[in-house]
Amino acid sequence: MKEDWTKQMQRKLEGHKMVPPAGLWEGISNEMGLSPKPAATKPVRRWYWAAAAVVLALVGFFAFYHHGSSEQYVQVADASSPQLPVQTTMVEPSPDSPIPTVQGA
């Protein structure tokens, strides 16, 4: 015996979803004294965090690099004794020389 077509129709619309009317949550929250915005239920994906970490690392690197290069000093080391600690002294620029010079130990 053939199934009634209304049964097909019922199955077809099982779990059917529609966009809710505009302002529905606001109406409910007003009536119940809740917060005006529903909490997001979709979890933030991990790759968002990874992308944010990469961006932060890049920003940090460029900020550090830019900061380092803006201070005009040069590290001078004795090539013959690389293990020794390097002493670096900044010399204030003289009025004759606009570029600061460095004296190594």
Place this chain on the structure above:
Amino acid sequence: MVREVVERIRRKDQRAMSQLYQQYVEELSSVCYRYVPAESDAKEVLQNSFVKIFTAIPSMEYRSEETFKGWMKRVVVNEALHYLREKKELQFAEQDVDELKIADEEPEPEPELIAPDELHRLIRELPDGYRAVLNLYVFEGCSHREIAQQLGIKESTSASQFYFAKQRLARQIKKLMKGKQ
């Protein structure tokens, strides 16, 4: 998961309320629009339904997600019927002579072949009385006796409304299919 959200709602956790709302609002909207097609009417019905759901949760017994979802749908359907009775003065169209002429031997429509959104739209376009009876019979699985009690009509009126609703919907589905060929 749902059980945990329900438990948190019992403890008046507002975040849990909005989680439950987001999880089910689209499905409940579909149920509501099947009975009450206008957006402003549907908004009122859904708003009242959610307030009832949140208010009733502390005193209800949670058994399973399926029964809980079924209960929420029934709240929406009852609210929609109440709204139609009170605000819209639900009218039940008398027998339409043209519709009586439709032969029962005609081939049956095939709702499987059309998109759920289109099927939903065709149901929304039915007159209020036809739509209410068809929804209760097909989707809520009510008998004509139960429909008669819910809508305050005779059992025979429910049966005839269903017959004509079915005929009209069949015609619309076939028309839609013909337009696609």
